[in-house]
Amino acid sequence: MNNKEKIKERILDALPQLQCKKCTYKDCESYANAIIFDNEKLNKCEPGSSHTEKQITNILNNIKVIESNEIKDFPIAKITVEECIGCTICIKVCPVDAIIGARHKQHFIIDDQCNGCELCITECPVDCMEMIPNKEKNAWKWPGAQANISKKLYNEKLIRAHRIKEERKKSHLKNAQDNKIQLYIKEALSRENFRRQKIKEYE
Ligand code: SF4
Ligand code: SF4
Ligand code: SF4
Numbered sequence: 001m002n003n004k005e006k007i008k009e010r011i012l013d014a015l016p017q018l019q020c021k022k023c024t025y026k027d028c029e030s031y032a033n034a035i036i037f038d039n040e041k042l043n044k045c046e047p048g049s050s051h052t053e054k055q056i057t058n059i060l061n062n063i064k065v066i067e068s069n070e071i072k073d074f075p076i077a078k079i080t081v082e083e084c085i086g087c088t089i090c091i092k093v094c095p096v097d098a099i100i101g102a103r104h105k106q107h108f109i110i111d112d113q114c115n116g117c118e119l120c121i122t123e124c125p126v127d128c129m130e131m132i133p134n135k136e137k138n139a140w141k142w143p144g145a146q147a148n149i150s151k152k153l154y155n156e157k158l159i160r161a162h163r164i165k166e167e168r169k170k171s172h173l174k175n176a177q178d179n180k181i182q183l184y185i186k187e188a189l190s191r192e193n194f195r196r197q198k199i200k201e202y203e
Contacts, residue, residue, distance in 0.1 A: 007059060008036045014055040014066050015045055016140065017147040019095035019154045020117035022046040027095070027154065047071055047140075066143060074140040075131040076114040077121065081106040083128035090120040090129065096153040115150045116140065 001009070015028040023044040025031040034040035035056065042060075043053045051069050059066070077098070079090075086104040091097075098114040101107030111134065121129050140146060 004036055008032050010059045010066060011035055011056055013143045014048075014052060014059060014069070016047050016052070016069070016071065016142050017150040017154070018047055018115050018117040018140075019150070020047060020115075020119060028151075068141060068144065070139040070141045071116070072139045073133055073137055074116040075118075076111055076116050076134045077109050077118075078130055078132045079107055079109055080128040080130075081108065083126055085126055087125055089123050089125065093119045093123050095119065095157065096150050097157060111135070113153070 009032075012029055012032040015032060017028055019027045021027070023031045023046070025034060025044075028045075031040070031044065035042060042056045043050070045052045048055075048069060051067075055066060055069065079099075084101070084106045086101060086106060088101065088103055088107075090107060091099045091101060095117060096113055096115055098110045099107055099120065100110060114134075116131065116134075118131060121131060
């Protein structure tokens with residue numbers, strides 16, 4: 001790992017790991033990359049507030065300690081299940097697999113897993129989702145176990161999405177190859193039929 005990569009990893013540790021896109025990047029790692037490799041502004045992580053900006057400034061100035069940071073009483077998502085139509089959109093957008101449900105069935109939030117990113121709220125087509133205070137009145141803290149779990153769940157989701165994409169690609173390729181083989185056989189049979197007809201004509 002070169003020096004820039006090491007600094008990037010430290011910046012990533014200083015970010016909340018909500019993967020909420022509020023910084024306008026697709027996830028915390030993309031924002032950390034933009035800071036290091038593209039001179040992006042340091043104040044774009046809204047959930048991290050000015051404390052995160054200060055931490056990143058310290059890291060870039062080679063001050064070693066990464067202090068802990070927190071969002072007090074962070075909110076979590078809630079579904080009014082009676083209104084849920086089971087469209088599955090919220091499952092797709094949730095970065096940390098904190099929603100369960102099947103197509104056309106009611107969906108539910110896994111409270112302990114929800115990091116409060118709010119990504120699902122605006123996507124629900126029937127507006128049956130809202131943010132509420134978490135019952136335990138917990139704070140969202142990082143760096144640490146909570147943020148690490150969120151990062152791990154997100155990375156697992158990325159790996160799964162990549163695997164599904166590759167499998168679909170392989171399946172399309174196989175279908176295309178099968179179609180090619182079918183066409184080849186059809187053409188060979190047609191040639192053979194034509195040849196036999198010709199033989200009959202000369203008999
Ligand atoms: S937590 Fe901060 S850095 Fe991570 S995606 Fe959200 S806004 Fe961006
Ligand atoms: S349930 Fe909603 S608010 Fe909670 S982590 Fe998933 S997308 Fe974010
Ligand atoms: S997006 Fe809304 S309607 Fe669709 S499954 Fe989720 S909660 Fe239900």
